[in-house]
Amino acid sequence: MTPTTTSGRTRSQRLDALPWTRKHSRLLGGSGIGWALDAMDVGLISFVIAQLAVVWKADAAQLSWVASAGFLGMAIGASVGGLLADRLGRRQVFALTLLVYGVFTGLSALSWSVGTLIALRFLVGLGLGAELPIASTLVSEFAPARIRGRIIVILESFWAVGWTAAALIGYLVIPTSNDGWRWALALGAVPAVWAIFVRLRLPESVRFLEARGRHGEAERIVFEFEDAAGLTPPLAAAEPPEPAVTADHPVSTLFGARLRRRTTSLWLVWFCVNFAYYGAFIWLPTLLVAQGFSLVRSFEYTLIITVAQLPGYAVSAWLVERWGRRVTLAVFLVGSALSAALFATAGDVTAVLVFGSMLSFFNLGAWGALYAVTPELYPTRVRGTGAGWAAGFGRLASIIAPLCVPVLITAGGVALPFGVFAAVFAVAAVAALTLPDQRGRALED
Numbered sequence: 001m002t003p004t005t006t007s008g009r010t011r012s013q014r015l016d017a018l019p020w021t022r023k024h025s026r027l028l029g030g031s032g033i034g035w036a037l038d039a040m041d042v043g044l045i046s047f048v049i050a051q052l053a054v055v056w057k058a059d060a061a062q063l064s065w066v067a068s069a070g071f072l073g074m075a076i077g078a079s080v081g082g083l084l085a086d087r088l089g090r091r092q093v094f095a096l097t098l099l100v101y102g103v104f105t106g107l108s109a110l111s112w113s114v115g116t117l118i119a120l121r122f123l124v125g126l127g128l129g130a131e132l133p134i135a136s137t138l139v140s141e142f143a144p145a146r147i148r149g150r151i152i153v154i155l156e157s158f159w160a161v162g163w164t165a166a167a168l169i170g171y172l173v174i175p176t177s178n179d180g181w182r183w184a185l186a187l188g189a190v191p192a193v194w195a196i197f198v199r200l201r202l203p204e205s206v207r208f209l210e211a212r213g214r215h216g217e218a219e220r221i222v223f224e225f226e227d228a229a230g231l232t233p234p235l236a237a238a239e240p241p242e243p244a245v246t247a248d249h250p251v252s253t254l255f256g257a258r259l260r261r262r263t264t265s266l267w268l269v270w271f272c273v274n275f276a277y278y279g280a281f282i283w284l285p286t287l288l289v290a291q292g293f294s295l296v297r298s299f300e301y302t303l304i305i306t307v308a309q310l311p312g313y314a315v316s317a318w319l320v321e322r323w324g325r326r327v328t329l330a331v332f333l334v335g336s337a338l339s340a341a342l343f344a345t346a347g348d349v350t351a352v353l354v355f356g357s358m359l360s361f362f363n364l365g366a367w368g369a370l371y372a373v374t375p376e377l378y379p380t381r382v383r384g385t386g387a388g389w390a391a392g393f394g395r396l397a398s399i400i401a402p403l404c405v406p407v408l409i410t411a412g413g414v415a416l417p418f419g420v421f422a423a424v425f426a427v428a429a430v431a432a433l434t435l436p437d438q439r440g441r442a443l444e445d
Contacts, residue, residue: 090384
């Protein structure tokens, strides 16, 4: 139970009533840059795979494991990271995950074989998978309720910034030499430095601190946000610790009578979106090369398609507070399904760019809405676990998808995998319509 403070309101209510402040912007920016660095790391692999297919003469089956190993690590990292975030705190685990994946990405640049790269990508994934759901949980617990969905979509839009950076590195760095992919991965070590900044500057979740009985720390953080808004309430004396409100079995709680239906629907959406997104975008540069485009030209087209992610996020950020999370998510998933079906028919450069940009627009808009809705579905004591396990289950699909693409291409050319992606997006749209919509409501404590 959240205690009432001397102002007569709970700390959560005080946070929800605040206007947007520089403290909020610092939290969003600090989390968002970490998010962008994550995206850059994942995006680089699609370009690395394309060059290794040429330089190392590795076949598609081998290279598919480079991506899938990373996603296996992400599945484990998301699940374990969510549990740790509910036990140790959002901020500490967030910084640790940035450090883990930054260090191992830098080491990946030294790989001497496909097997070595696969092993290191698994370790990178452990940190990468945990970071995203923890960051969205942390930001959602500080964002005012009236704009919380929009803020989480804006946070997710940093993914487009990072993926665009990956496309630029792929276009400008990787083709310069046979070791271009090594230099690209070396740039992924940047998060190791960023982790230090994150650990020192970001606040811990007030709701987490209260759940752990650390009310003095919680009050101080709320006071700092109120002070940044120009409010100067008297700083309450530290309250005596209360027993932590925790779940003995947080994972089983997700499938209790009250949360079972939303967890099932949410996991299905996460699975489908991961399968279609990573199946399409991890292989996109390689697929374009297979269609006869040069390595440099395929990277250029991928960069153009990637830029379309940004307006997708912008529209989604506006609609989640106008239409609500559920409708926005479903609409963007339907748009993704139609775009994937059209891309399957693309026969020239114009069609590739137009339909690829449409897929990028709708798919990433859907991602933004999905990250907005996920933390809102769970109470504080299992919010990190709920978000982490949903992401972890989704990552199972991201493991499978890169392995399926070469098989599907062999069976039916480029059109077949994109036809499958269209069907998977449609399933996700139906599942999204069964989720509760928490627009404008306070997070459950």
